[in-house]
Amino acid sequence: MPKLKTHKGTAKRVKITGSGKITRERAFGNHILAKKSKARKRNMKTDAVISGKIKKNIKTALGV
DSSP: OOOOOOOHHHHHHEEEOTTSOEEEOOSSOSSOOTTSOHHHHHHHHSOEEEOTHHHHHHHHHHTO
8 A cells, every 4th residue: 555645734734742742833913903802812812632532644744
């Protein structure tokens, strides 16, 4: 079976940590920030951990 190509769109959006977790950036943090609370904006800066069934799909897309 030939090697799988890395899905570049996925590779640009997610990062694999040293322990094997997959992280992504949170949405809604670019504009219209005046109406959003400080806590909400602060939480948008943190990375979200991807879990569940979609984690397997992403690992396949990255060729991991």
